[in-house]
Amino acid sequence: MDIKDLIRSYRERIVATRRELHRMPELGFLEDKTSAYVADYLKREGLSVTTGIARTGVVGLLETGRPGPILLIRADMDALPITEATGLAFASQNPGVMHACGHDGHTAMALVTATAMKALKDRIKGGIKFVFQPAEEGPGGAKPMIEAGVMENPHVDYALGCHIWPTIPEGTIGIRAGALLAAMFRFDLTITGKGGHGAMPHLCVDALDTGCQVVAALQRIVSRQMDPLQPAVVTVGKFQAGTAFNVIPESANLCGTARTFDKAIWKRWPEIIEIIVRGVCNSMGAGFEMSYEPGYPPTVNDPDMAERVRRIAGEVVGVDRVVVPEKTLGGEDMAFFLERVPGCFFCLGAGNDAYAGIHNPRFGFNEEILLTGVETYCRAAIDLLGRSSTAGS
The missing domain is CATH 3.40.630.10 (Zn peptidases)
Structure with missing residues (x-):
């Protein structure tokens, strides 16, 4: 047949x-x-x-x-x-x-x-x-x-x-x-600040605001640190913070992914992302913890x-x-x-x-x-x- x-x-x-x-x-x-x-x-x-x-x-x-x-x-x-x-x-x-x-x-x-x-x-x-x-x-x-x-x-x-x-x-x-x-890469980030009343931000370290600054800074990795002729992407797909309208949150949890075809960049993602996160958190007076999952080549x-x-x-x-x-x-x-x-x-x-x-x-x-x-x-x-x-x- x-x-x-x-x-x-x-x-x-x-x-x-x-x-x-x-x-x-x-x-x-x-x-x-x-x-x-x-x-x-x-x-x-x-x-x-x-x-x-x-x-x-x-x-x-x-x-x-x-x-x-x-x-x-x-x-x-x-x-x-x-x-x-x-x-x-x-x-x-x-x-x-x-x-x-x-x-x-x-x-x-x-x-x-x-x-x-x-x-x-x-x-x-x-x-x-x-x-x-x-x-x-x-x-x-x-x-x-x-x-x-x-x-x-x-x-x-x-x-x-x-x-x-x-x-x-x-x-x-x-x-x-x-x-x-x-190549895939995943990161999980917890930002720690100091919570308090929404009317007294000067007494707090706003983890939500810090997280927003981190997200904005991460988006500039591709536009300012990567070869524009080589495809790459950084996406924060999860952002959780806060419990009430008048409470400044003490912590924020973010999760995201970064992608590239370049194996050298793939292996450097933890270093690249952590430099950004550390700089933003230091400038805002917040702490952070990160974990990484390298994903697939x-x-x-x-x-x-x-x-x-x-x-x-x-x-x-x-x-x-x-x-x-x-x-x-x-x-x-x-x-x-x-x-x-x-x-x-x-x-x-x-x-x-x-x-x-x-x-x-x-x-x-x-x-x-x-x-x-x-x-x-x-x-x-x-x-x-x-x-x-x-x-x-």
Whole structure:
């Protein structure tokens, strides 16, 4: 059977799988039902399955019995703390949690790719590791899975992953060589002043006012300390202070993120931000405490791998439907896999006015695109792992 026809024969299966996963979204490192579902699916397909990696991670190994390279195909399983508002018949049954970033689709694609590649196993050598990781939305499951040994036994030679991408048209595949997503950084800040009556500010150290000055100063990092030709962003997304209209607050809590494609800047974010915070707090007579979470490095596609996947994508959707997506200052912990082996993280076009974008309570996509993702994975696997002698090559 032709590969495209084979993949089309799995349409009902992939739709049903995606919808079952969509009904049971779970937050990072709490994906117990999801990982059990994934493990059961892989076992039914006859793969060697390992569970409990980095708490809820799952690996399924498809072995051919013929010496050759190992390809890693990665999917993320976690959902977001969002109350779903799609009205779908298969909407989330876990209140306050929703697959609003397409991870249900990513997991369904990897599972059905395992089914398809089992049927196509005589066309490849080596093997395929299907890695289902927790907590992509944070704090990150890729790094602890790597530390637990998923890149070894057997050693991984290549890595592939994909993300449903509403910013490019449905029916396209997006591939960018080099950096695609930015390095992430998170900071948490507590400012401490001296509270008091709102009518007597001269007797107080206003933590709220100090926090406002800190936010304003942080916004000038990008405009005055960064190369204007290099993208970067600093955002304070959380600011909590005060309890009453006539009380000057004694403390303020801020939380934010900084993004860049430059690894050197990424590593310097704590120093850069703390200099600003210390200067403002000293000038206002306030104290502070900060904590940092480095987040994910830049997601960088190997140029040769990107070119191979670009060629394969042209076979799947047509050369004119393969596009170069814009870089984004979003982050992805697929980056950790791509730091270790040549790989490509491609974008599955989902742009459709009928659906809202990612991280939205009305997010959705046309499930037909999932077959495009599976076919791309399968053709890439055959290209990278070669044809076995039993396949007549």
